[in-house]
Amino acid sequence: MSDPTVAEAWVAAPLRRLMEDARLISGVLLYPSGRAVGQFGFSNAADVMSICALTSAINASARELGRQLDGKPFYEMHHAGAERQVFMARAAAGAQEFLFVGVFDRESSLGVVEIYFGEFQKALEKLLPEKQTPSVGPTGDFEGELNRSLDALFGPVGKR
Amino acid sequence: MKAVTQVVGTLSRVPGVIAAMVVGASDGLIIEASQMIGLLPGAPDSRKHTAALAAYLYSKVTRASDAARLGTPAFMRLEAQKGHICVVGASDVVLVTIVTPDANLGRVRLDMMNAARDNR
Numbered sequence: 001m002s003d004p005t006v007a008e009a010w011v012a013a014p015l016r017r018l019m020e021d022a023r024l025i026s027g028v029l030l031y032p033s034g035r036a037v038g039q040f041g042f043s044n045a046a047d048v049m050s051i052c053a054l055t056s057a058i059n060a061s062a063r064e065l066g067r068q069l070d071g072k073p074f075y076e077m078h079h080a081g082a083e084r085q086v087f088m089a090r091a092a093a094g095a096q097e098f099l100f101v102g103v104f105d106r107e108s109s110l111g112v113v114e115i116y117f118g119e120f121q122k123a124l125e126k127l128l129p130e131k132q133t134p135s136v137g138p139t140g141d142f143e144g145e146l147n148r149s150l151d152a153l154f155g156p157v158g159k160r
Numbered sequence: 161m162k163a164v165t166q167v168v169g170t171l172s173r174v175p176g177v178i179a180a181m182v183v184g185a186s187d188g189l190i191i192e193a194s195q196m197i198g199l200l201p202g203a204p205d206s207r208k209h210t211a212a213l214a215a216y217l218y219s220k221v222t223r224a225s226d227a228a229r230l231g232t233p234a235f236m237r238l239e240a241q242k243g244h245i246c247v248v249g250a251s252d253v254v255l256v257t258i259v260t261p262d263a264n265l266g267r268v269r270l271d272m273m274n275a276a277r278d279n280r
Contacts (some may be wrong), residue, residue: 023210080187099184106186108185108216109186109188109212109216109219110187110188110189110214110218111183111184111187111189111211111212111213111215112188112212112213112216114189114212115208115209115212115213128269
């Protein structure tokens with residue numbers, strides 16, 4: 001397993017712990033706007049870009065679906081494929097919200113991932129820098145934000 | 161199979177059993193669980209953690225047993241300082257009990273094996 005690469009240093013330790021404890025194959029932590037905060041298991045910025053865009057869109061859809069069906073947004077989603085499974089959830093740290101998407105196989109289980117994701121959330125809550133200003137949502141420059149976060153994770157375009 | 165509620169009810173009445181659970185073997189999620197005996201108000205409920213990790217551990221033990229050409233494990237008991245965790249596989253589920261150190265483990269084992277056999 002490769003170490004996580006992060007755009008914000010304070011998430012590195014909890015992300016590594018989640019990766020190791022929950023035996024995740026890959027994962028991305030991002031803001032609901034789609035800006036990546038950290039990742040592991042990917043070597044290609046384009047893959048992370050796609051995942052961020054899709055996760056952000058899925059979260060928005062699922063949140064609204066939850067409101068329509070249950071009166072409140074869904075907090076997590078799980079998709080079990082034939083070989084691999086996807087776990088997607090929201091994590092709150094103070095007023096800041098994050099999204100996480102992780103992939104695992106038979107070496108782990110949904111129950112195990114849920115447990116360690118709960119601990120990951122607590123770690124984020126504890127480690128969130130006090131000076132960090134909560135994200136107020138998309139600025140309208142989705143592509144620019146995403147590219148800047150990918151530069152932080154994989155290096156500037158041309159050097160990746 | 162007996163209704164999972166009945167299985168949990170039967171196992172939770174065995175002397176020394178603190179909690180009994182029926183857990184999904186592949187996902188480690190609780191299907192049915194008894195109340196945890198002696199849990200103080202406000203104290204963290206560890207059943208979800210125990211269920212997921214016990215099911216995970218049982219899957220690894222199954223692989224180890226298979227690697228050693230011993231076949232499917234019949235009964236798994238984890239002895240700890242303050243008690244035991246017992247696990248029995250039953251098709252797509254595992255039965256998990258949390259047991260006090262002074263419990264009659266023979267009785268716990270027998271009842272868990274019987275419950276599992278009824279599920280096969």
